[in-house]
Amino acid sequence: MISNGKNYNVTLDFQPTQIDLYTDQAEQFGSIFPGYINGIQLGVLRSSSPGIGNPLTNMNFWLFLLFSTTNHDFYCVNQDIRVVPAVIKWATNNQVTYEDPFGLEQRLQAAPTYQKLLEMIAADYNELAAKNQYPTLVSDLAAIYWE
Numbered sequence: 001m002i003s004n005g006k007n008y009n010v011t012l013d014f015q016p017t018q019i020d021l022y023t024d025q026a027e028q029f030g031s032i033f034p035g036y037i038n039g040i041q042l043g044v045l046r047s048s049s050p051g052i053g054n055p056l057t058n059m060n061f062w063l064f065l066l067f068s069t070t071n072h073d074f075y076c077v078n079q080d081i082r083v084v085p086a087v088i089k090w091a092t093n094n095q096v097t098y099e100d101p102f103g104l105e106q107r108l109q110a111a112p113t114y115q116k117l118l119e120m121i122a123a124d125y126n127e128l129a130a131k132n133q134y135p136t137l138v139s140d141l142a143a144i145y146w147e
Contacts, residue, residue, distance in 0.1 A: 111120060 107120060
């Protein structure tokens with residue numbers, strides 16, 4: 001059991017090591033992630049974030065998880081970013097519209113290493129912060145963890 005930050009306990013029904021996020025994901029995605037995503041119930045996310053129709057296909061949601069799991073004790077530390085190509089593939093195969101307002105997919109492809117990706121994103125965020133123009137990093141999702 002882990003806490004999702006709102007004092008609800010959520011059972012982990014799968015181990016992340018049991019799935020390969022880069023292969024066979026179109027088939028696995030539908031069965032594994034509709035109810036749970038890294039142990040966080042999507043139903044809780046949807047009810048807590050009415051502006052997000054489906055957090056799963058919003059790349060900013062994954063960007064948020066990337067940052068939160070780097071600094072907090074969640075189950076899949078540093079693994080969330082690996083699902084981005086799988087989300088794109090799954091969404092394309094199933095004709096589901098996905099949002100990537102921060103260009104996370106392109107950034108992931110361009111970065112030679114995970115650490116470089118973090119550095120590139122941090123630099124961009126610092127620049128945006130200086131101009132007071134943050135991307136819409138779904139602040140209501142942050143509330144799920146820190147309320």
